[in-house]
Amino acid sequence: MSLKDVILRVVDYLKGRVEYADLRFEEIEYETIEVENGTLKSYEINSESGIGIRVLEDGSWGFASTNDLSLDGIFSAVKKSIEIARISGLLSKDKVELAGNETHEDEYFSPCEVDPFEIPKEKKMELLILSTEEMMKVKGISRAEGRMEFRKIDKLFASTEGSMIHQRIVQSGGGLFAYAMGEDDFQVRSYPSSFGGDHANRGWEFIEEMKFLENARKVAEEAREILLAPEIPVGEFDVIVDGSQMALQIHESCGHPVELDRVMGSEISFAGGSFLTLDKLGKFRYGSEIVNIVADATNPMALGSFGYDDEGVKASRTYIIKDGIFVGYLMSRETARKLGMRSNGTMRAQSWNYIPLIRMTSIDLLPGKHELEDLIGGIKHGFYLETNKSWSIDDFRLNFQFATERAVEIRNGKLGKIYKNAVYYGRTPEFWAKCDGIANEKYWRVWGIPNCGKGEPVQTMGVSHGSSPARFRKVKVGVKR
């Protein structure tokens, strides 16, 4: 019996026994390569498979998962999911109802020109070894790291409503990280972005386009330059936040607070709630009039994209912030129903062993009209802040503090001196209200963040953010020690 037949048999079993059920079978391959100072640090090859069954019985959810893919193993998990849903029912106040959804029988394949799992492993290692050796040639560099990650996800989704969807998503990513060491200090410079580098739903071609070897020396030189730079002054300045840091700014201060499960309280005990409460939908001024943010799972190469979410809802593009006004949430079928709406397809699980949660897709700040040099030209004294180094935000997503790897001083409209230990902080709506310029589409690109954490047990998810550099007036910079 093929796996598809087994799944159909389980779906048949569940039909009529429970209100609703869906099954996700997943087979995932991973490959992670780490090189340090020209030497291989680790080469990990992982594979996993299993099935997760989610049932809605008498208005309550139950979920069970197993890696035992025998018929007995799967049916044992099915029975557990029903049992635990019934127990949930004894401790639930309201009955869950789901917003409507079309049924789909479909396939989706993310774009992948060159399968990264077919590239010889020596070639992958060599690229990182040569790149880190190149970085080590720069005086003062004490550690040079290179990293690549690849993932291939084959997912079969079936529901008692009749959907049967097969998706294959290939993800590639990586980066370079140079550490410059001083007497009492070290500074890191990352390329093209920090904390694992940049990632996309693409194949080996994405790695090649990043041109690690060609950029290695520059990354190392910049690390050295930052080390020797003075500390950023404390004060209120106009700043331009570069695209990669904007990605995290959007992520923390917009992406998370518009997750409707957070808003409705289901994450309060762990990650927290949201200041974007239901009464604010369609009315609240989130930012200045030039701020437009969409949730877009339809850009095929973005890390947060897919064909269908883990409830079988087709990927969509919807507005979150329009002309500065908060207009939309990220929703599931359960939460959308509570608002009398339909899901915009954002329920995703890390893998077969996890329950789907509302997750960011690609939350993109749409490009503005400015040339970057005009944005810089409009600042008398301020900073151009590049690449995330540290982040923190409160449990309702208002008070944030970010640190960046590098700050470039802007004086009289010109970029100048480099500063280190850049920190900026603020409160979300006040900060976004200060946005008076966003660079145009020429400077816009999507950044992949492979490690967004949410839920219990913590689920790590790949999400993405499109952005170009943006200007903010009178931002608090630096922290008093």
Next chain:
Amino acid sequence: MMNFREKVLNLAKVVRTETEGVEFHIVAYRDNSILTRFADTSVHQNMIRENTNFSIFLSDGERFISVDLNSMDEKVWKRKLRDSLELLKLMPKVGFDIDLKEKGRMHEEKYTDIETLEDLPSRTAKIIEKIFRVTGDGAYGSLKIGDVSLMLVNSNGLEKYTRFSPMELNLIVVRGDGSAHVGWGGWKLSTLEEKLDEMTENVVKMAENSRNQVEIELGEYGVILSPEVVSDIAMYTSILLCDGKLHEENLSPSVKLLGKEIGPHHLNLLDDPEDEELIPFKFDLAGTERKRFKLIEDGKLVGLMFNFLSSLKYGKENTGHTVNMVNMDYSFPMNLVLKSGEKSISDIMKESDGYIYISRFHYTNIVNPMETLITGLTRDGTFILKDGKFEKPLKNMRFNFSIIELFRNIEDVSKESEVVPLEYTGLFSKMPYLKIRKFRFTSS
């Protein structure tokens, strides 16, 4: 039907046959867990998860490769092993000798609450029902019960097995603009059941007291930190100041501080696998026996942790801190304990008028590792103290502090300690309350 241990030993035979001439080390990890999450006194997620994962480390003494899989199928194993052996030949040499020297046998099922595990999930439902009865509306949280089996087998005759049942309760009670939190960790559900009513009543009381929060001027204040907050600080301390690899690479302030005083003489931070209140890990994932390990002794920074690979690379002893065979960057203390002091927390609080009590940190992160500078926010119960009591609840504030500065400002360590979950790790720590002379709040 074969049990877990027999299955692993059986698969180890496959590895032994397929990988002749190559050293191997298998980490087999089975986790069957139940997790119930609730929001506003209503269960919204209820999960039973089962998985068995195998990490196979292969080495020819000069190179290594790691393969992870969750299949139990011998055919799959044989195929993966054949591929891996081919790959191993392609790997560049790491530049140091790889020696899987650990051997010996140990079997232990001491920290498993078998009776409870057989009675799930109805018993967890009863606990949650009990919580809901006490809290009424406004209960948010989760209860997790795990049944974990861990087995290590290597080509050198190592065979170590342990089974334990980590349990964790995370409860927040919300009242108006206020909230309070309690966390519990352990391995016996009856321990939680015995103190559940008292714990829940206390957290409800604290949530009531935290209503109508006020703002205060930002700046420096004296603070009293709860065991949960101290646990966060202890974790960052171990990461930033006690990592052997970072030390060897001059990327830690330990380079200047090792052997020096960084806090008062009664500051003692340990990784203590002999503490029976925690789930003591008697061996690390390399199979190295874990002994009581001092990180800070009488105020002096004394301990640097090394794991399997970092110890080989730098010619040091593995100190029993391997949490991943292939990642030399992470050495981690699995049983963190900060030794308690002599004064009771109620006496400390009586002498702390104007100090701020912090129940919980939120979203802490490292701002500057060499300065041990940490940022984060308060949440779920922050109060000004007067006459040993909570006088006024405060709105949440952001702080930025250096761990080293904080240690230098320790005024008191409480007599009482609590076992609390170590955030994000699934582990527990045992921590007292700390009274700190100066602590800076930087924004609100």
